Amino acid sequence: MASSAKKVFAASRLPRHTGLSAWVAMLPRRKEKPHLEGHATADVVVIGGGFAGLSAARRLRELDPTLKITVLEAGVIGEAAAGRNSGFIIDLPHDVSSQDYGSDTVARSREAIEISRTAIALASTVAAEEGWSRDVFDPCGRYSVSIGSEGDHHLADYAKALVKLDEKHQLMTASDIADVTGTTTYTSALFTPGTVMVQPAAYIRGLADSLRDPVRIHEKTPAVQIEEAGAGWLVKTPQGSIGCGRIILANNGHAESFGFFKSRLLHIFTFASMTHEFDPVRLPGQRKWAATPALPMGTTVRRVEGGTGDRILVRSRYTYHPNIEAGEGTLRRASAKHDEKYRARFPALKDIPMQFRWGGAMAVTLNAVPAFGEIERGIFAACGCNGVGATKATANGIAAAELMLGQKTRMTEIFARFDAPRSLPPQPFRTIGAKANLAYREWRAGAE
Numbered sequence: 001m002a003s004s005a006k007k008v009f010a011a012s013r014l015p016r017h018t019g020l021s022a023w024v025a026m027l028p029r030r031k032e033k034p035h036l037e038g039h040a041t042a043d044v045v046v047i048g049g050g051f052a053g054l055s056a057a058r059r060l061r062e063l064d065p066t067l068k069i070t071v072l073e074a075g076v077i078g079e080a081a082a083g084r085n086s087g088f089i090i091d092l093p094h095d096v097s098s099q100d101y102g103s104d105t106v107a108r109s110r111e112a113i114e115i116s117r118t119a120i121a122l123a124s125t126v127a128a129e130e131g132w133s134r135d136v137f138d139p140c141g142r143y144s145v146s147i148g149s150e151g152d153h154h155l156a157d158y159a160k161a162l163v164k165l166d167e168k169h170q171l172m173t174a175s176d177i178a179d180v181t182g183t184t185t186y187t188s189a190l191f192t193p194g195t196v197m198v199q200p201a202a203y204i205r206g207l208a209d210s211l212r213d214p215v216r217i218h219e220k221t222p223a224v225q226i227e228e229a230g231a232g233w234l235v236k237t238p239q240g241s242i243g244c245g246r247i248i249l250a251n252n253g254h255a256e257s258f259g260f261f262k263s264r265l266l267h268i269f270t271f272a273s274m275t276h277e278f279d280p281v282r283l284p285g286q287r288k289w290a291a292t293p294a295l296p297m298g299t300t301v302r303r304v305e306g307g308t309g310d311r312i313l314v315r316s317r318y319t320y321h322p323n324i325e326a327g328e329g330t331l332r333r334a335s336a337k338h339d340e341k342y343r344a345r346f347p348a349l350k351d352i353p354m355q356f357r358w359g360g361a362m363a364v365t366l367n368a369v370p371a372f373g374e375i376e377r378g379i380f381a382a383c384g385c386n387g388v389g390a391t392k393a394t395a396n397g398i399a400a401a402e403l404m405l406g407q408k409t410r411m412t413e414i415f416a417r418f419d420a421p422r423s424l425p426p427q428p429f430r431t432i433g434a435k436a437n438l439a440y441r442e443w444r445a446g447a448e
């Protein structure tokens, strides 16, 4: 006999942020969308107002403008990872290599590029519709930069792979990249033009504000419980509830807080610092540029041009937190690393200290696949950003919306082919393994 017990998924924890992100601090105050009070109904509830959730809501609305869609955001739009990242919407995969570059690898890389460009297309459409300035959305490309021969080789190798993929790029010498960045630290660079740079908090706020009726957004409204209710679901929040037919779960690592993808998501944090403003004449080179490291665990650096002065952003360090929370001590240690990297690159700015420090959570899977698909009847996951959520989470949200509405598209086709996230080793081996792996890879990245 079939069991009549209704399914209940209760959140064991809610997001908590580490430090105040410069991106939010630099924006004017904004009126938050009201929190949910009392009982409401919707066709679809989206849990999470980051890249994945807001992109899913946008795609649902595009496909069926009659759908009643409600987005629940635990905190304030722009304060979680989607608004506190370094702002790179990257079009090319990090890990292409020209060695053994067979047709399978080329095909996989092309699909990864297609995923990224689908995300960039959504972002570009919103930017054009909303008339965003280049301070918010700048299709300016990015520099991959190296410090030392291992990074130089990696970039040369990467450039060969880009030739096979027929992707535009330009290898640069130490002196070329010094002309751009005003620092002589870098030994070579590779410019690729397809990356879009955003002010991430402005981007994610703007994406939320572009979602007009019939999409509703409730901020400071965490989903605390999801329970079966007849043919649909009841989503409970601290001061209300919503009955709905279907759900898109777009809360990244916090999917696990509801018991989904248990022992399949690695909760990795990374950290950033941003300086006080400085007079632009203090640093030669261009006033706006963005550089990622040649080696995977190195340091991201960005110069941000402002009306009253410029700033430098430094992002580095990765730490593992199985409880999805990084404390002040971890932030302090990451900040010390940022200062060291900053001083090494910009000795001329040694009197300009950091003004803002922050960290944020990412959810990574062992086999680098998304946590995607219909995970319960009517509940669709768009989680597991794998560290580059500006593209991967955006495309994941689009694919989840399309799958929910029965659309057959390139994204649903590509996402359907991903394996399920692999199971992580049990504790304490998981923590020991994750920490050892991160420490080893950071050591490999050396000065980068």
Ligand SMILES: Cc1cc2nc3c(=O)[nH]c(=O)nc-3n(C[C@H](O)[C@H](O)[C@H](O)COP(=O)(O)OP(=O)(O)OC[C@H]3O[C@@H](n4cnc5c(N)ncnc54)[C@H](O)[C@@H]3O)c2cc1C
Pocket: 011, 014, 015, 047, 048, 049, 050, 051, 052, 053, 072, 073, 074, 075, 080, 081, 082, 083, 084, 085, 086, 087, 088, 089, 090, 221, 222, 223, 224, 250, 251, 252, 254, 269, 270, 271, 272, 315, 358, 359, 360, 361, 362, 382, 383, 384, 385, 386, 387, 388, 389, 390, 391, 392, 393
């Ligand atoms: C310092 C830093 C720099 C980074 N730089 C880059 C970069 O340059 N480029 C890049 O591509 N990626 C970068 N990342 C990673 C990127 O930010 C993430 O991959 C991305 O934000 C994931 O998007 P998402 O929508 O899946 O999840 P999130 O952005 O985490 O959004 C999930 C949302 O769900 C909400 N939520 C959680 N639980 C609940 C609940 N119970 N109810 C309601 N809402 C809930 C959260 O508050 C959050 O707003 C960076 C990350 C950090 C921390």
